[in-house]
Amino acid sequence: MSHTLVSVKGMNVHFDKPVLKDIFLTVKKGEFVSIVGKSGVGKSTLLHVLAGIHKGDGSLRTPSKVGFAFQNHSLFPWMTVNENLSFGLDEYQDNEVQEWVKLLELEGKENHYPMQLSGGQQQRVALGRALATNPALLLLDEPFSSLDTHTRQRMQEWMMDFIQKIDTTTVLVTHDVEEAILLSDRVLVMKDGTLEKEFVVPFARPRNADIRYSEPFQKLKKEIFASY
Ligand SMILES: Nc1ncnc2c1ncn2[C@@H]1O[C@H](COP(=O)(O)OP(=O)(O)O)[C@@H](O)[C@H]1O
Ligand SMILES: [Mg+2]
Numbered sequence: 001m002s003h004t005l006v007s008v009k010g011m012n013v014h015f016d017k018p019v020l021k022d023i024f025l026t027v028k029k030g031e032f033v034s035i036v037g038k039s040g041v042g043k044s045t046l047l048h049v050l051a052g053i054h055k056g057d058g059s060l061r062t063p064s065k066v067g068f069a070f071q072n073h074s075l076f077p078w079m080t081v082n083e084n085l086s087f088g089l090d091e092y093q094d095n096e097v098q099e100w101v102k103l104l105e106l107e108g109k110e111n112h113y114p115m116q117l118s119g120g121q122q123q124r125v126a127l128g129r130a131l132a133t134n135p136a137l138l139l140l141d142e143p144f145s146s147l148d149t150h151t152r153q154r155m156q157e158w159m160m161d162f163i164q165k166i167d168t169t170t171v172l173v174t175h176d177v178e179e180a181i182l183l184s185d186r187v188l189v190m191k192d193g194t195l196e197k198e199f200v201v202p203f204a205r206p207r208n209a210d211i212r213y214s215e216p217f218q219k220l221k222k223e224i225f226a227s228y
Helices: 043-051 081-086 094-103 119-132 149-165 177-183 209-213 215-226
Strands: 004-014 018-028 032-036 057-061 066-069 137-141 169-173 186-191 194-200
Touching (some): 004 043, 004 169, 018 043, 018 194, 032 043, 032 177, 043 066, 043 169, 081 119, 094 119, 119 149, 149 209, 169 177, 177 186, 177 215, 194 215, 209 215
Parallel strands (some): 032 169, 032 186, 066 137, 137 169
Antiparallel strands (some): 004 057, 186 194
16 A cells, blocks of 8 residues: 655645645655646646745645756756766765666766757756655656657657656656656646646556557547646
C-alpha cells in the first residue's frame, strides 16, 4: 500500500486577485499526476506552493527533498553537462554522475556546455539535475513546451521509458493534454484557480507511445478538453 506523500488542504493564494482558491490535492508515493489547464489559471503558482517557493494560506504537507525543473532549462551556462548534473550533490561521485549520463542518453556529451547541446538534450540535463539529489518529489513545469513538436514527442516517449526506470513521485504541469495522458496516472484540470475535475488514466504501464492513436486515448483526450 502506497502512502500519501503530498497533501494540500484548503490552499489559497492571493496576489492582486485570488489565484488559488481552496485547493485540495493528495498525491501518493510513486504516482505521476498532471495538472492541465489554460494559461493563467494558476498551475505554476500551485507548483511553487508545492516547492515551498511560495507560501499560501492553507495546510501543506510535502517531503523535504523536492526537485524542480522549469520550462527554460535553467542550466548553468558556464558549467559542463557533468558539472550541471553534479551540482547539488553533497560530494562529487563520479560513478553516480556517469550513471545519470547514461540514463539521460547524454554519453559523449559529458564535457559539453549547454549551448553546445540540442533543446532536448538540455532539457534532459535539467531533468537529471532535478533528480540527481534523489528527491522524494519531482515537480515539472511545462518541461517540454519550449521544444519543437517533433523533439517534444521524442522527449515524451523518452520520459515514458525514463519514469519506469526511476523511483519517484511526480507532479507535472503542462498545457499539452496528450503529454499529460501519456505520462500520468491521473490528470487534473485546473480552471480559474480551482482543481475542477479529475480523470484517472486507465492504461496499464509500461505504455507504448502509439497508444496515443488509439480510440480510448482519443476519447479521453476529448473528454478532458471538454472540461477546460
Ligand atoms: N508573483 C506574482 N505576483 C502577482 N501575480 C502573479 C504572480 N505570479 C503569478 N501571478 C498571476 O497569477 C495568475 C496565475 O499565474 P500562473 O500560476 O503563472 O498561471 P499558469 O501557470 O496556469 O499559466 C496569473 O494571473 C498571473 O498573472
Ligand atoms: Mg505556468
